[in-house]
Amino acid sequence: MRVFDVMTTTVVSVKPEMTVREAAKVLVDHGISGAPVLDADGHLVGILSEGDLIHRTELETAERRRSWWLDHLSASRDAVDYVKSHALTVADAMTQEVISVNETTPLSEVANLMETKRIKRLPVLRDGRVVGIVSRANLVQALASVPEEPAPEVSPSDREIRAMLMGELSGHPWAFAGRNIVVRDGVVHLWGVIWSTDAVQAMRVAAQGIPGVKGFEDHTESYPVMPGI
Structure with a gap:
């Protein structure tokens, strides 16, 4: 899937000359956590998010704790923080370095x-103009909209299930040698020695994604820890 499949095309934006409080009200009124900043010609000049607004003198949240060495190395960081917390207009409070995508960007890249x-x-963006917004919520909504895979009309044999699972596991570092997979009556049995329970969980999830799998049984043993290690 690509961005144009999931993006929101109704874009709520703010202007650089708006006051910070006016922009905050726009976010609240529309129930959004951020908005692009567009100039008079409709060009993208920044983005204003909740992160730009939470450290404010009005809220008594302007002070930030940082390690002493970071303060020592970067006095300019304090100047940036001061501008963010005291800015009167969106132009000063917004994030100027904006990361954007186009309509054909794959969702994996997003x-x-x-x-x-x-x-x-x-x-x-399309030809330098904002035509939509893609958010984390859009990705979750896309996931919720994916139809369930129909059950196969013919159940695969145990041998076919094992072959499909072995193919799925190929190339993954957690699917290392020293384990054995046995499939009987559609139930995947995992044997061998493991370093991590995360690997077993990954094996289980992989097995559950194979058509025809009816269950998963873990028979693995933890790798023995040598004394003194």
Whole structure:
């Protein structure tokens, strides 16, 4: 799926010259946690989010705790924080470095950007203009809208189930050698020695995604820990 499949096309925006309180009211009135900032020509110049507004002198939340060495190395950081907490207009409070995507960006790339950059929403651009917003909520809504896979008309054999599962596990580092998978009457039995229960959980989830699997039985043993290690 791509951005145009899930994005919100009704975009609520704010202007650089708006006061911070006016912009905060826009977010509250529309029940959103952030909005793109557009200039008079409709060009994207920034984004204003809850993160830009939570450290404010009006709320007595302006003071931020940082390690002493970070304060020592970056006096400019304090200046940036001061502007954020005391700014009267959106132009000074907004985040200017905006990460955006286009309509054809794959959702996998969107999810990676949101995770690595720790952001909740991305403006969607077309020819430099904002045409939508894609948010974490949009991705969750898309997941909820995916139809359930129909049950296969013909149940695969145990041998076929095992082959499909082995193919699914191929290339994953947690599916290491030293384990054995036995499928009997549609139930996957996992044997062997493990380092981590997370690996067993991953194996179980993989098995449950294979058509025809009726159950999962864990017979693994924990890897013995050597004394003194």
